[in-house]
Amino acid sequence: MSSAVIFPAHPENILKGLGKLWTSLGQEEKQQGKPTVLRACAMTLIVATDEADSGFAASQTISELMHSHPARGIVLAVSPDAEKSLEARVLAQCWKPFGKAQQICCEQIEITARPQSWPNVGPTLVGLTVADLPVIFWCRHKGALRQAATKEEHAGLEAITSLATKIVVDTHDMPASEAVTLIERWQARERVVADLEWTRLTPWREPLAHLFDVCEYKLADFHSIDIEYTDERPTMAALYLAGWLSLYRPKVSFRRVGGYLPGVHRVTFHSDSKTIDFARTGPDSAVLHSASGRECTYNFGEPAVTALMTEELALMGVDPAFNAAFARVRELLLDTP
Amino acid sequence: MSVVVQPLPEVNPLQDPLRFSRRVPPCAIVIFGASGDLSKRKLLPSLYRLFYERRISPSFAVVGSSRTPMSDDEFRRRMVDSVSKFLEDAPFDKEIWDSFAQCLFYVPGDLTNPGSYDDLRNKLDGIEKSHQTAGNVLFYLSTQPSHYAEAILELGAHGLNRGNGWRRVIIEKPFGHDLLSARKLNDEIHKVFLESDVYRIDHYLGKETVQNILAFRFGNGIFEPLWNRRYVDNVQITAAESIGVEGRGGYYQEAGALRDMIQNHLSQVMATVAMEPPTIFDATNVRDERAKLLRAVRVVKPEDVPKHAVAGQYGPAKVGGEDLPGFRQEPSVDPQAQTDTYAAVTFFIDNWRWADVPFYIRTGKRLPKRVTDIAIQFKAPPLGLFTQETKGGLRAARPNLLVLRIQPEEGISLRFLSKSPGSGMRVRPVSMDFNYGSSFGERTPTAYETLLVDAMSGDPTLYTRQDMVEASWQIVQPILDVWTNTKFDFPNYAAGTWGPKASDEMLARQGHVWRIP
Numbered sequence: 001m002s003s004a005v006i007f008p009a010h011p012e013n014i015l016k017g018l019g020k021l022w023t024s025l026g027q028e029e030k031q032q033g034k035p036t037v038l039r040a041c042a043m044t045l046i047v048a049t050d051e052a053d054s055g056f057a058a059s060q061t062i063s064e065l066m067h068s069h070p071a072r073g074i075v076l077a078v079s080p081d082a083e084k085s086l087e088a089r090v091l092a093q094c095w096k097p098f099g100k101a102q103q104i105c106c107e108q109i110e111i112t113a114r115p116q117s118w119p120n121v122g123p124t125l126v127g128l129t130v131a132d133l134p135v136i137f138w139c140r141h142k143g144a145l146r147q148a149a150t151k152e153e154h155a156g157l158e159a160i161t162s163l164a165t166k167i168v169v170d171t172h173d174m175p176a177s178e179a180v181t182l183i184e185r186w187q188a189r190e191r192v193v194a195d196l197e198w199t200r201l202t203p204w205r206e207p208l209a210h211l212f213d214v215c216e217y218k219l220a221d222f223h224s225i226d227i228e229y230t231d232e233r234p235t236m237a238a239l240y241l242a243g244w245l246s247l248y249r250p251k252v253s254f255r256r257v258g259g260y261l262p263g264v265h266r267v268t269f270h271s272d273s274k275t276i277d278f279a280r281t282g283p284d285s286a287v288l289h290s291a292s293g294r295e296c297t298y299n300f301g302e303p304a305v306t307a308l309m310t311e312e313l314a315l316m317g318v319d320p321a322f323n324a325a326f327a328r329v330r331e332l333l334l335d336t337p
Numbered sequence: 338m339s340v341v342v343q344p345l346p347e348v349n350p351l352q353d354p355l356r357f358s359r360r361v362p363p364c365a366i367v368i369f370g371a372s373g374d375l376s377k378r379k380l381l382p383s384l385y386r387l388f389y390e391r392r393i394s395p396s397f398a399v400v401g402s403s404r405t406p407m408s409d410d411e412f413r414r415r416m417v418d419s420v421s422k423f424l425e426d427a428p429f430d431k432e433i434w435d436s437f438a439q440c441l442f443y444v445p446g447d448l449t450n451p452g453s454y455d456d457l458r459n460k461l462d463g464i465e466k467s468h469q470t471a472g473n474v475l476f477y478l479s480t481q482p483s484h485y486a487e488a489i490l491e492l493g494a495h496g497l498n499r500g501n502g503w504r505r506v507i508i509e510k511p512f513g514h515d516l517l518s519a520r521k522l523n524d525e526i527h528k529v530f531l532e533s534d535v536y537r538i539d540h541y542l543g544k545e546t547v548q549n550i551l552a553f554r555f556g557n558g559i560f561e562p563l564w565n566r567r568y569v570d571n572v573q574i575t576a577a578e579s580i581g582v583e584g585r586g587g588y589y590q591e592a593g594a595l596r597d598m599i600q601n602h603l604s605q606v607m608a609t610v611a612m613e614p615p616t617i618f619d620a621t622n623v624r625d626e627r628a629k630l631l632r633a634v635r636v637v638k639p640e641d642v643p644k645h646a647v648a649g650q651y652g653p654a655k656v657g658g659e660d661l662p663g664f665r666q667e668p669s670v671d672p673q674a675q676t677d678t679y680a681a682v683t684f685f686i687d688n689w690r691w692a693d694v695p696f697y698i699r700t701g702k703r704l705p706k707r708v709t710d711i712a713i714q715f716k717a718p719p720l721g722l723f724t725q726e727t728k729g730g731l732r733a734a735r736p737n738l739l740v741l742r743i744q745p746e747e748g749i750s751l752r753f754l755s756k757s758p759g760s761g762m763r764v765r766p767v768s769m770d771f772n773y774g775s776s777f778g779e780r781t782p783t784a785y786e787t788l789l790v791d792a793m794s795g796d797p798t799l800y801t802r803q804d805m806v807e808a809s810w811q812i813v814q815p816i817l818d819v820w821t822n823t824k825f826d827f828p829n830y831a832a833g834t835w836g837p838k839a840s841d842e843m844l845a846r847q848g849h850v851w852r853i854p
Contacts, residue, residue: 038770202356206391209351213360213394219350247350285432288395292469296395297436311356321353 009088009111011127017090018107025092025105037094038104040070043313044129046160048076048141050115056140059108063093064306066106069313072130073108076160078118078141085117086124118144119152122159129163134316137164138309145169147178161191168312170196170305171236172262179236180330187323194315197236198322199308203300204241204264207288208278217291221271224251228266228279230259236329237263243328244321245269252332261302361387361793363396364473364502365464367457369448369488370480371401371412375509377419380479383785385420386427388437392790396469400442400460402453412443425783440468448480448488454495465501472501475792478508486525493529507536507792510601511592512801515817516810523803532803536792541602542609542799543784543791546747550609550711551623553741553749560739561614563715565690571847572610572696573712574603575854576743577704581651581661581832582678586670594680595648595813595820598700604631604809605801606743607696610711611686620798624805631808633688642819644846649679649837651703652828661703661832675825678702681840682816683847695847699840703832708854709743723754723764736766738852 006013025037045065047058062073073093094105109128113121129135137160143149144157161167167186171179179195186193212219225245229238234254241264242252250269259265259280266279274291281287286300352360366384368376387393401412417438421429444460446453465472476492478485485508498504506526513519526535541547554561563569576598582589589597608627615622637645652663665672679701686696715737738752749771754764782790791799801809829837835851844850 203391205351205353206357207395209349209353209357210360210391210394212349212351213362213396244351290395294395294468295436297432298391299389299430299433315355319355321355 005084006088006090009086009124011124014088014090014109014124014128017088018109021090021092021107036102038102040066040104040106041072041130041133042069043071043133044074044135045069045071045138045313046074046076046125046135046164047138048078048144048157048160050078050141050143051080052142053140054079058140059091059093059110061306061309062106062108063095065309065313066093066104067095068310070104070106071136071313072128073106074125074128075108075110076121076125076141077110077112078115078143079112080115082112082114084112084114086111086113086120088112088124116152118156119159121156122162125160125163134165135163136166136168136313137161138168140170142173145174145182147181161186161189164191166192166194166312166316168194168196168309172197172200174236176234176236176239176329176333180326180333183326184330187326192316192318194312194319194322195236195240195326196305196308196312198240198325199311200237200263200303201241201244202311203286203298203303204267204278205244207296207298208245208267208276211276211288211290217274217276219245220248221274222248222250222269222276223272224253224270226253226255226266226268226270227264228255228257228259228268229263230257230265231262232256235263239329239332240322240325241267242332243325246328246332358390358392359790359794361393361397361790362473362795363394363469363471364475364793365398365400365461365468365470366475366477366789366793367400367402367461368477368479369402369484370478371443372403372405372415373479375479376401377416378423379783379785380477380789381416382420382423382425383783383789385434385437386424386783387786387790388440389427389430389433392786393793396471398440398442398464398468398470400444400457400464402444402446402457404445404447406445407443409442413438413441416441448484448491451491451494454491454497458495458497461497461500470502473503474500474505476504476506478506482509482511482514486522489526489529498529503534503795504530505534505536505792505795506530507538507788507800509538511596512537512601512806513810514591514596516807516814519806519810523807533797535803536788536797536800537802537806538788539601539605539799539801540784540788541743542605542801543788544743545781545787546741546743547606547609548787548799549747550606550741551618554610555614555618564713566692566694568715569691569694570714570716571694571849572607573714573852574606574610574696574698574710575712575851576603576700576709577706577835577854578700578702579704579707581703582664582667582670584668586664586667589678590670590674590676593677593820594700594702595646595677595682595816599680599682599698600809600813601801601806603698603700604634604812605805606711607634607684607698608805610713610741611691611696613690620796623798624802628802628805628808630686630688631805631812633686633691634808634812635685635687636812637815639815639819642816644843645683646816646820647679647681647837647840647843648677648820648823648825649681649701649830649840650674650676650825650827651678651701651830651832654831654833656833663828663832664702665828675820675823675827677820679704679830679836679840681836681843682813683843684812695849697844697849697851699836699851701830701836704835705833706854707745710854711741711743712852712854713739713741714849714852715739723762740854 058075089110091108092105094103096103144153260283269276277289284301286298288296444457608630612626612630615626664678681699684696736754740750742748751769755767757763757765
């Protein structure tokens, strides 16, 4: 169920639209004589997209995310084709858990802005965040994230980040130095920052970490680590993995190889007498060869963006492991000629 | 003067507790009764699921043991069928299974044959080296309860209770069939294992929503001030099943509802609802408080049993166009059986918090629906200022009801009065709902997954301790004794109804009625 276009997109107009939406959902309940709708909200989730991201189905993604993290979703689409400078629409995203009679509904606000109006979205958003709950800003607006962003793009981005409890970004397609500068800038303002490139590493990191629960293995015994990747250059994922593993300052080397999927392909630890190897063996699997010669197969598909966001939305505070790895990535970049 | 500095335990610098599941140390799990139903339906599917989710260490092995002769490969083949069939809300992946299957082994043997334990020891020694299980072994007794003591004594006699790592034992319910047998079993177990290594499983405590009771009570500041005799009128705990004995007539005939549900699961749930806050959240403190609560439950005098407990047995009925048999018509059941398929008990907790507040517990088979919940009925406001749009009666007088739903729609509901729209000051009850499934959309682990991980990690918080088991037997024993010597006029409720009339009368004597869940 969705509303007509709301213009001008003042917060009070949009909130009035939401009020009407819930009233109409309540009418259905009245007709059926029993509760049919449960309103759920645990946060405000702002997703900003631009023209370069036009293939991304923001509404669909939010509706999938709300199964785990019900939220007031605000989709902010910047497009030169927008009919008006800034307009909005409200809708309810509902789903019915299997076998249950009641639908779970979350509200969603879609705001469309022309590029020149992008710096003005901040004041609209201020009035739309849900009181007393965290505000997550998932920035997919590639233009505003570029180092060469215009002054307007930069101002718009700053206005939204100032509202956010946590900022989520995906640096997969960014040059590493640019990604580091961006995250550093947000961290300097004491924002909690998450990078989906780091989140992609959880399936790699967890089995590797478990290996070192066995007392015979000590990370310090492994003097060198080889990381193979499939992209043109080491992406932030490869660098994060190196940063995370190089706690005892082993020699880290990177190598480009062919593989099944973009990103990290293999990680190998070398000590004087032992080798640990963890590599993708297909698009959906990876095999870990431990130093004792045993091998273990893992379910290892490319995580969908909803799975990555689900993991990130479960963590609202500071992520010490990410911060430590990120700090080490900066050093690795400085060390690299 | 010299100071001896104890080395600190090795900390794995790569662990990330924010994102990774709780670490489970390397270990081998020995399942006695590996060809039984519990293994096939619950244990192996749970272990596979934990493996699939990378929640158990790669240095891990399962050794199944039962009388059926078979090889490791045959055991693996049999288990693949069970796991793929009984996985709950989870996909089966052939490649992951192949990797998991490398960790499965089998030792044929009879629990009464000492030679079997030598075979088991040899197998475990080999696995310790090949799978780097660090000598840690968790024994799981999923056999006939009558074999528990013997199996444990044999483990001790063959030195399997000690080794290079830790040794623990999980014991399935029933833990004894009365107070005396439970004490005797405890004594036998303690000849071989320390109490800290004994994990008595009560799968109800592993349910997410039962654990959530602790989070709800002690993680929030607003409920606990109301959680006492000053504000609570009565508490009703219901565990209803719509099915009958489903082919377990032989077993159930000996057990009955009071033994099967109230002595263990529901008394533990009552303890969780009513216990005092622990000073810190750890196994010892949580279990101390549960045990203290159970010890505070008033033991009913034999002459008061008819006033405080009601036994029932379902008779035949037609439900939904289907003819349902009575209990006595079920296969393997004595046509004159005096078994209670329904039990309702009023407990009083003699402590400062709960004195004189009745805790009503009921459980039964062939009730109208499958539901387990806990209802906290709060007292009425001191003055009734408003007219309610209800049918009247006792329940209407006490509008505030907090319901903790354990299954099937896990969640919490709070009922309160609200003004009806329109002119005039008429009020009606409305409900504020928290739905566990919708607020946390991710798949919740099954009770067995939770409990297995806890036992492997050495966390007994959700397991029952010797004193808790004995205290819960203590409160049901007088009822069992009286019922054993009573000739009941069974059946006294029809399948598909909410139990015998006497159960309603038990509450009516206190001015209460059973709510309909």
